Amino acid sequence: MSPSQPRDRGIPEATVARLPLYLRALHGMAERGIATVSSEDLAAAAGVNSAKLRKDLSHLGSYGTRGVGYDVEYLVYQISRELGLTQDWAVAIVGVGNLGRALANYGGFVSRGFRVAALVDADPEVVGDTIAGLNVEHIDELEAVIKRRGVSIVVLATPAAAAQEVCDRVVAVGVTSILNFAPVVLSVPDTVDVRKVDLSIELQILAFHEQRKAGGPLMAVDSQ
Amino acid sequence: MSPSQPRDRGIPEATVARLPLYLRALHGMAERGIATVSSEDLAAAAGVNSAKLRKDLSHLGSYGTRGVGYDVEYLVYQISRELGLTQDWAVAIVGVGNLGRALANYGGFVSRGFRVAALVDADPEVVGDTIAGLNVEHIDELEAVIKRRGVSIVVLATPAAAAQEVCDRVVAVGVTSILNFAPVVLSVPDTVDVRKVDLSIELQILAFHEQRKAGGPLMAVDSQ
DNA sequence: CCGACTTTGTGCATCGGTTCACAAAGGGCT
DNA sequence: AGCCCTTTGTGAACCGATGCACAAAGTCGG
Incomplete structure (x- = not known):
């Protein structure tokens, strides 16, 4: 079996939903001229936890370098391709x-x-x-x-x-x-x-949480 | 303790996210003059499975009647209240x-x-x-x-x-x-x-799946 | 008033996803 | 060349969510 094809069929749905997030963060970094990024930094920029980011990326293949991180340019390409964004x-x-x-x-x-x-x-x-x-x-x-x-x-x-x-x-x-x-x-x-x-x-979900905060631990809601 | 207060603090996040869906379906039914609805029908209208719907609703309390279903009007009120939509x-x-x-x-x-x-x-x-x-x-x-x-x-x-x-x-x-x-x-x-x-x-997620469909079971992607 | 039928509410098994924690891998300094 | 340091990739435990399947509860007809 070819050594550089660990890319599985079947990427978890949750991972797919986050790839665009990583992509956005990476684009921002590429613009700012950053060539290489660690999972820690990229995770922070995307607003997720670094272990999750690494596991997500591992589903696409082994595109990082231990001790260094990920090449921004290359990772942008890989994620884009996986998402199908290289086509029009x-x-x-x-x-x-x-x-x-x-x-x-x-x-x-x-x-x-x-x-x-x-x-x-x-x-x-x-x-x-x-x-x-x-x-x-x-x-x-x-x-x-x-x-x-x-x-x-x-x-x-x-x-x-x-x-x-x-x-x-x-x-x-x-x-x-x-x-x-x-x-x-x-x-x-x-x-x-x-x-x-x-x-x-989305607004309704916010209202739900806002209500909870407002009511606090008391929440004296005697039903009507 | 009052008998009709099984309403738990701590509704699962996944449930909260679906309540607005149920609410929308219920509003539609109320407009069409439907007074009572079974979990089966409501679930279909909201696009979820009926067991899930029943479990979701059970987190708010026991508002259904066995053998009959849920009172549309009443359920609208209960969900609205839970989401905090009764306030402005x-x-x-x-x-x-x-x-x-x-x-x-x-x-x-x-x-x-x-x-x-x-x-x-x-x-x-x-x-x-x-x-x-x-x-x-x-x-x-x-x-x-x-x-x-x-x-x-x-x-x-x-x-x-x-x-x-x-x-x-x-x-x-x-x-x-x-x-x-x-x-x-x-x-x-x-x-x-x-x-x-x-x-x-959302579009990127669609593109991902569309690409998979297009490639079909072949998906001959020799990396570049 | 009783029995058959319908539909809820939920215990339980299962599944997918998240997080921890660490061994393996690579880079760079001496 | 060899050692140390950083960071990846992943095995395994954990956690929440899903779906099945059924007993409990209630309705309605006779």
Whole structure:
């Protein structure tokens, strides 16, 4: 067996979720001209514990040097490759309301190998507008646009009521990765990956903890 | 001890994160006039497995009726109370770029007991504008605004470079809950809760899985 | 009033993830 | 060349979360 292929199939989900974090920290370091970094320092920059970082990285292979640390440049490349960011991903954003607009202009996408390739909306008022340098196309064109532009990831920023229908349509033309901002649970075949972001959920979790702090150890909540 | 107080201190974090999900599903049902729901149905609507749902709810107390299910109205109230949504939370949004604007207009906040009480920005171009019915105030006023409006949760939607400084300032005036959209790891005293949302992380996770699918079982990646 | 049926609440086994702690590995100084 | 120092990579214990499967509890029809 080849000596430099310990790279396992099957990276733990929790690890995958943290790789982008490391990547961000590493990009920052590369910009500041740092050539080499220890697990301790990188972990601090990413906000995790160093043992966890080392175990995470060990799932990709043995890319560190004992006594020295990790080569920043090289590690950026390895993580990028593992995440699939070395290729170019065409993303379509469906629903160009406030959120869709914000996403279209969001710098974080472009800088990570994602290319917003299409904006689609149902409202005749916005169809034809130019946003972030892109022409907004009509929802009737959805399937055609996805095929024509080679879109492989769709971002749903529609109202809740429209999300499932749009979802069904993009799945029907072969999209298998969806990022859903609409506050509904989408039903999809299990060959399709859906990740959801609900902005209000995070606030609710904060409220829960804030309440606990405020009530402190007393918390005299006589039920109503 | 009172018989109907099995409500434990210490609800698992994983459970807290799902309560908003259940709440959303329940609200939908209440609107459709459904009075009672089984764990099976509610779980389906929330996209989780029914055993998990029952265990989650059991942490709040014994609010179901065997052979029948849960009273929708009552469960909404119990979960809301547990999450602290029965009180009114004043939220300030700092950074009124595309994202801040989208958040200010986002309906999901208001409908959950959150009230956007202030918008703050550093750019003199936008200070003084009215967005979502609110006057945008200058960052110099940050501390004053937070105190005057009783803000207890701050949403950071600033550029990455400004986030830590704003964070320090709001923490200094006593804010202990922060929702951070800026792509940086904030350092705060551990009395302060920070939750972060990085829109590009979700996309990167999707890209990872999409790449795996594309490569399929072959995945002939001879390292460069 | 009783018995059959439904659905909750939970004990228990299992699993994935985290953390500790240390042996192995490499670099650099003398 | 050899020794010491730093830092990685990982075995193993631990911890929390998940899911199964069932007894307890309650409803409803007869």
